[in-house]
Amino acid sequence: MRNRNATAYRFLTPYLLIFAVFWVWPIISSFxxxxxxTRTVPWRFAPAFNWGRLIGDPAFFNALxxxxxxxxxxxxVMIALAMVMAVLLNSPLLKARGLYRFAFFAPVxxxxxxxxxxxxxxxxxxxGIINKLLNSVGLPSIDWFSNVTPAMALIxxxxxxxxxxxxxxxxxxxxxxxxxxxxxxxxLDRVSKLKQFFFITLPLLKPxxxxxxxxxxxxxxxxxxxxxxxxxxxxxGGGTETLGLLLYRQGFRSLNFGYASAVAYTMAGLAIAIxxxxxxxxxxxx
Amino acid sequence: xxxxxxxxxxxxxxxxxxxxGANIDVKDGEFVVFVGPSGCGKSxxxxxxxxxxxxxxxxxxxxxxxxxDVEPADRGIAMVFQSYALYPHMSVEQxxxxxxxxxxxxxxxxxxxxxxxxxxxxxxxxxxxRPRKLSGGQxxxxxxxxxxxxxxxxxxxxxxxxxxxxxxxxxxxxxxxRLHKELGVTMIYVTHDQTEAMTLADRIVVLNAGNIxxxxxxxxxxxxxxxxxxxxxxxxPKMNFMAAKVVATEKDAAVVELLNHGGARLRKxxxxxxPAVGADVVLGVRPEHFCEAGEGDCDIPVRxxxxxxxxxxxxxxxxxxxxxxIIERExxxxxxxxxxLVVSIKAGRSLLFDTSGARIR
Ligand SMILES: Nc1ncnc2c1ncn2[C@@H]1O[C@H](COP(=O)(O)OP(=O)(O)OP(=O)(O)O)[C@@H](O)[C@H]1O
Ligand SMILES: [Mg+2]
Numbered sequence: 001m002r003n004r005n006a007t008a009y010r011f012l013t014p015y016l017l018i019f020a021v022f023w024v025w026p027i028i029s030s031f032x033x034x035x036x037x038t039r040t041v042p043w044r045f046a047p048a049f050n051w052g053r054l055i056g057d058p059a060f061f062n063a064l065x066x067x068x069x070x071x072x073x074x075x076x077v078m079i080a081l082a083m084v085m086a087v088l089l090n091s092p093l094l095k096a097r098g099l100y101r102f103a104f105f106a107p108v109x110x111x112x113x114x115x116x117x118x119x120x121x122x123x124x125x126x127x128g129i130i131n132k133l134l135n136s137v138g139l140p141s142i143d144w145f146s147n148v149t150p151a152m153a154l155i156x157x158x159x160x161x162x163x164x165x166x167x168x169x170x171x172x173x174x175x176x177x178x179x180x181x182x183x184x185x186x187x188l189d190r191v192s193k194l195k196q197f198f199f200i201t202l203p204l205l206k207p208x209x210x211x212x213x214x215x216x217x218x219x220x221x222x223x224x225x226x227x228x229x230x231x232x233x234x235x236x237g238g239g240t241e242t243l244g245l246l247l248y249r250q251g252f253r254s255l256n257f258g259y260a261s262a263v264a265y266t267m268a269g270l271a272i273a274i275x276x277x278x279x280x281x282x283x284x285x286x
Numbered sequence: 287x288x289x290x291x292x293x294x295x296x297x298x299x300x301x302x303x304x305x306x307g308a309n310i311d312v313k314d315g316e317f318v319v320f321v322g323p324s325g326c327g328k329s330x331x332x333x334x335x336x337x338x339x340x341x342x343x344x345x346x347x348x349x350x351x352x353x354x355d356v357e358p359a360d361r362g363i364a365m366v367f368q369s370y371a372l373y374p375h376m377s378v379e380q381x382x383x384x385x386x387x388x389x390x391x392x393x394x395x396x397x398x399x400x401x402x403x404x405x406x407x408x409x410x411x412x413x414x415x416r417p418r419k420l421s422g423g424q425x426x427x428x429x430x431x432x433x434x435x436x437x438x439x440x441x442x443x444x445x446x447x448x449x450x451x452x453x454x455x456x457x458x459x460x461x462x463x464r465l466h467k468e469l470g471v472t473m474i475y476v477t478h479d480q481t482e483a484m485t486l487a488d489r490i491v492v493l494n495a496g497n498i499x500x501x502x503x504x505x506x507x508x509x510x511x512x513x514x515x516x517x518x519x520x521x522x523p524k525m526n527f528m529a530a531k532v533v534a535t536e537k538d539a540a541v542v543e544l545l546n547h548g549g550a551r552l553r554k555x556x557x558x559x560x561p562a563v564g565a566d567v568v569l570g571v572r573p574e575h576f577c578e579a580g581e582g583d584c585d586i587p588v589r590x591x592x593x594x595x596x597x598x599x600x601x602x603x604x605x606x607x608x609x610x611x612i613i614e615r616e617x618x619x620x621x622x623x624x625x626x627l628v629v630s631i632k633a634g635r636s637l638l639f640d641t642s643g644a645r646i647r
Contacts, residue, residue, distance in 0.1 A: 181367045182372075182373060182374075185367065185371040185373075187338070187359065188337075188338075188363070188436075189359070189385025189388065189389075189436070191385060191388045199384070200373060204375055
């Protein structure tokens with residue numbers, strides 16, 4: 001037995017090495033770096049330098065506020081939308097199911113830069129289709145890129161567009177794993193389709209919904225692409241700057257590795273904390 | 287309390303017809319079992335009665351009222367599924383009461399019904415458990431309980447016992463028989479297990495490939511099957527079929543020669559005109575109807591290949607080859623493979639079929 005284990009570990013070695021070098025070490029290293037002042041040569045140990053700064057940094061709190069705002073609005077809306085899409089995909093009345101499934105999933109595989117460029121065009125003040133549509137129903141044009149509220153809304157719309165279908169596919173898989181005869185039993189019990197959804201589908205789907213929520217929370221906590229590319233580095237004036245963007249600015253523009261590491265750890269810590277609260281709230285009650 | 291009447295019921299999936307015009311009359315309070323091999327359309331028929339499948343042709347009436355266009359919930363039926371179909375996230379109590387709660391049934395009445403069902407099925411002490419924490423037999427009881435609380439006029443069962451082990455199956459079978467006696471309601475029960483059919487049914491409907499082969503009381507099907515399919519399906523082990531040829535005829539009898547058993551001949555009295563001389567026929571004899579050499583009307587020598595000793599009886603599998611015979615013998619521990627023995631057939635305990643499978647009486 002011991003011998004077989006040894007063989008197994010030898011086969012695992014390449015993976016474990018890569019895992020250690022590119023995962024474990026950066027995690028430890030950035031933790032250590034977050035306690036060092038990295039603007040001096042050589043770096044020196046100064047716990048208050050980064051963490052102290054973090055606590056009093058208005059830029060950090062701005063990014064934190066923006067990130068959490070996007071999180072509490074965008075994630076629930078997206079999951080609800082994904083649920084609606086999954087229900088439609090699951091409907092026996094739907095024709096060309098494969099086509100819709102592909103269409104819903106496609107945004108995930110579209111390149112980030114390409115999709116951001118398209119969004120910038122669509123939401124352009126003067127010739128974007130969105131403003132044309134607004135005008136055509138009698139509404140005024142919105143300057144999506146120069147005002148904070150529309151810019152935040154734009155970020156949320158873009159993120160939702162990109163990930164709703166992905167979540168819908170996961171939810172759909174969950175729905176399809178619920179046996180058909182449970183619904184038949186409910187039909188014979190005179191339970192309406194709507195009640196079947198709320199009293200059978202939703203409860204049985206809870207683990208899958210929680211999974212989608214956790215994935216989305218982690219993803220949104222790290223949000224970077226959209227504010228970087230669509231609203232041009234967190235514009236207007238830091239109005240859409242997220243923690244991910246702050247980290248990037250500090251780490252890669254200002255080369256302030258210590259502070260960036262502290263921000264990174266804050267992001268991870270928040271994601272873990274929110275997820276734990278979430279799991280606790282939705283735990284299986286016995 | 288209700289009758290169930292199927293009148294020329296047809297079911298098609300697309301262009302594929304799986305039930306070809308079924309006529310069945312289930313009397314009030316009767317226990318009717320649909321039996322037949324896998325894929326013959328038993329579940330489809332049951333699901334049409336329940337309203338879970340559309341009816342492609344013909345009429346189904348429950349309690350004298352045509353229900354083709356009546357919603358499943360309004361047909362006064364309750365169904366027990368093979369997979370139990372319990373709500374996994376609800377306790378036993380919630381499983382039983384779910385339908386009533388969702389439809390605004392008065393609380394006191396719901397509680398009364400749930401309590402009664404739990405008592406009938408002896409599951410009162412399981413009420414707080416989730417289905418996952420129940421044994422197969424307990425789950426099946428809950429599934430039946432969920433049907434009982436609806437207080438239906440007709441119970442439908444789709445192979446309710448097929449996921450249980452042999453011992454539990456016998457036990458639940460007895461429970462279901464008791465339930466039928468206690469409630470006195472009409473029950474329609476689907477199974478492919480002919481022992482279940484024989485023991486439970488007032489009447490059995492034998493189905494084959496979407497056709498009804500015969501409807502009758504269990505022992506009538508055993509004694510007087512309408513055709514070779516029913517003869518082979520009812521009874522365990524299966525009836526033996528031996529190729530034969532008519533070698534002589536009389537006014538009300540035919541003499542047949544068994545082709546694979548050394549030319550043994552048997553004179554069989556018939557109540558109808560005998561087939562022509564030279565016609566190919568099939569002689570059917572149940573394993574339990576062979577008798578000792580000399581005691582019957584036609585002795586045949588056989589060579590035992592395998593003997594199964596069940597304690598109470600022994601089964602001898604003889605003459606492996608084109609025509610294996612299963613012969614029931616008195617319990618004996620001696621008989622073994624390679625033995626030669628002679629058994630005898632009584633004309634009165636054999637059945638004659640033509641090559642299409644129809645009975646020659
Ligand atoms: N939804 C469906 N679409 C197409 N064909 C179907 C459908 N449901 C059943 N069939 C076909 O109808 C026939 C009868 O099926 P059914 O389920 O009634 O058989 P059964 O007698 O209950 O068999 P079993 O003992 O295996 O449960 C089968 O040939 C099956 O393939
Ligand atoms: Mg079936």
